Amino acid sequence: MSVLPRAVPARFTEQLQAALMAAGVDFDPTLKPGTRLTYVVTHLGRTWEVQYVLQHSGTPLWKLTGPGANYEWGPSADTADVVAAVTAPDPEPAAAPVDPHPKVPRTHLGFEVPEFIRAAWADDLGQGWRLGVASAVGKLPDTRPRC
Template identity: 50%
Template sequence: MGVLPRTTPPTFLQELAAALGNTGASRLKPGPRATHTATGLDGTPWQITYLTRHSRQPVWGLKGPGHEHGVAVGTAEAARLITAPAPEPQPVPADPHPRAPRTHLGFPVPEFVRAEWDSERAQWWRLGIATAVGTLPDNRPR
């Protein structure tokens, strides 16, 4: 496994700054070593890490909105992603079974049980979970 570089070559950093400067809206803030930050069109922060060079072109690791775990891109693609508008968040779908809980005793409730929460089938499912967890009700005769 290869070792990541410790610094960014100045020519690649200038190339990235020029690509972002051509858009007119992004700013590149050089970091101390291989990781730098940029501000997108809408003010969103991006983290840019120099990874390696491939065919004499730099490869950047880019983290930002929509790419939280990072993506390896070239200089032109990095400039395009940074200057693109941030993706709109997906609306949360309505709960099809609002009366039934999503978890029971720390376990996720399957959808078929949530659909029939008041049925005997769901009651047996809850009893099985209680048995597995060891929280059966005390129903001994007294």
């Protein structure tokens, strides 16, 4: 049975500090309050937690938690992976999808309108769908003859 680490070896802290400083990231080698294995790294307004997990063949492995990488129980990262993740630029936000039918409502009488009905909104199919929904909710149009 393996033994979990109780402290971060000084050489691994120095290695992480040197790698982060070489990449232009300020690194404070004090541990996160209340922990024995976790450092907090802030770069470009983003905060990362780097937790020492174990060493494998003399290489430290870290659990990286932060924006874009949250491996709570998953794969661990070596020092180069930590530096790459911390210094990676923010991903560009995805463009909002363009509505192919901007003049057609997305809901009708409390029901979401399927996309193929929105495409045929002005046709008989759309009119029939609206009539079916209206009859289902009890809101049929008044068709009584007027005197």
